[in-house]
Amino acid sequence: MILEGAHRRSIARTADGAGVAILDQRLLPWEVKWVELRDAATAAAAIREMWTRGAPMIGATAAYGLAMALADDPSDAGLAAGYDLLVATRPTAINLRWALDSVRAHVADLAPAERAAAAFARADAIADEDAALCRAIGEHGLALLRTLHARNPHRPLNILTHCNAGWLATVDYGTATAPIYLAHDAGIPIHVWVDETRPRNQGALLTAFELANHGVPHTLVADNAGGLLMMEGQVDAVIVGTDRVTANGDVCNKIGTYLKALAAHDNGVPFYVALPYTTFDPATATGADIPIEERSADEVKWLTGPDAEGMIRTVRVTGSPAANPAFDVTPARLVTAYITERGVLDKV
Numbered sequence: 001m002i003l004e005g006a007h008r009r010s011i012a013r014t015a016d017g018a019g020v021a022i023l024d025q026r027l028l029p030w031e032v033k034w035v036e037l038r039d040a041a042t043a044a045a046a047i048r049e050m051w052t053r054g055a056p057m058i059g060a061t062a063a064y065g066l067a068m069a070l071a072d073d074p075s076d077a078g079l080a081a082g083y084d085l086l087v088a089t090r091p092t093a094i095n096l097r098w099a100l101d102s103v104r105a106h107v108a109d110l111a112p113a114e115r116a117a118a119a120f121a122r123a124d125a126i127a128d129e130d131a132a133l134c135r136a137i138g139e140h141g142l143a144l145l146r147t148l149h150a151r152n153p154h155r156p157l158n159i160l161t162h163c164n165a166g167w168l169a170t171v172d173y174g175t176a177t178a179p180i181y182l183a184h185d186a187g188i189p190i191h192v193w194v195d196e197t198r199p200r201n202q203g204a205l206l207t208a209f210e211l212a213n214h215g216v217p218h219t220l221v222a223d224n225a226g227g228l229l230m231m232e233g234q235v236d237a238v239i240v241g242t243d244r245v246t247a248n249g250d251v252c253n254k255i256g257t258y259l260k261a262l263a264a265h266d267n268g269v270p271f272y273v274a275l276p277y278t279t280f281d282p283a284t285a286t287g288a289d290i291p292i293e294e295r296s297a298d299e300v301k302w303l304t305g306p307d308a309e310g311m312i313r314t315v316r317v318t319g320s321p322a323a324n325p326a327f328d329v330t331p332a333r334l335v336t337a338y339i340t341e342r343g344v345l346d347k348v
């Protein structure tokens, strides 16, 4: 389904400036619904329950959430309570802590009466910067994709991606998708293999939605298809986003990313990770030190979507016990390069 006109910045201040509007990603691609967040508790729920998601969007939403907390209570206690509420929403994406630290440092020395306005201004700057960072990632990635396409100029460039690291996951452009959008717009024939990304299906529901809206040729595949496609020479490069890259270059991303990196390595397919500096965590030594979010087993055991009549139904996949680790770690040795706002880097 293509819902026209859905693309605009993923987060924007409400007309009165006191809150923000985000897309409710739980409803996509079946319904495009903007919801307003007007207090810190609702912003925290939006992150925790994944109305919005993706590392940079988690960071931007949390930054605005802390500004809303200060609008309610600008005291030192209010600042601490707002920070603690928001930082606990999801454990893995480092952008969350980075954005909250940034807002807190910006307002900590101000008089309480000045804090909320300053926090909103800092959140605006974080959101604006994220769009600019992703645009820069796209430009560096475009040069890379141009080079890859020149090796086989008579056929489309085939990219495989996992999860959703698109404009829905950032303030604009996306990280993994920014080079894809810019290459498509520049006339490079490009085709994207979209991993379904069980259990929440961010690839099937969100990345496919984005690519369809942008007119980028794409094909949805079950998560386990990538290895075969690589073996058959049907993948020229893998590009993924990330929730956190550690000091040694290990990459934490949506569960299943590691298996794609292993398959890429075994088949000589380059494996690229797109990230802004806000996703780099130099304070954490290796991927083994990253807290991996364990989400509800119900995400594995149940599926939700519209039936043939358009009624939203939730159906059981299994009654067996299930586990749901949401992220995995790809060792730095499996990463060909990092596509960043500073360029395409061998090392972070």
Ligand SMILES: CSC[C@@H](O)[C@@H](O)C(=O)COP(=O)(O)O
Pocket: 053, 054, 055, 056, 093, 162, 163, 164, 165, 166, 169, 170, 174, 175, 176, 202, 240, 241, 242, 243, 253, 254, 326
């Ligand atoms: C630019 S978003 C990068 C990552 O956050 C993305 O690849 C991802 O794994 C998102 O996971 P999610 O659980 O949907 O928040």
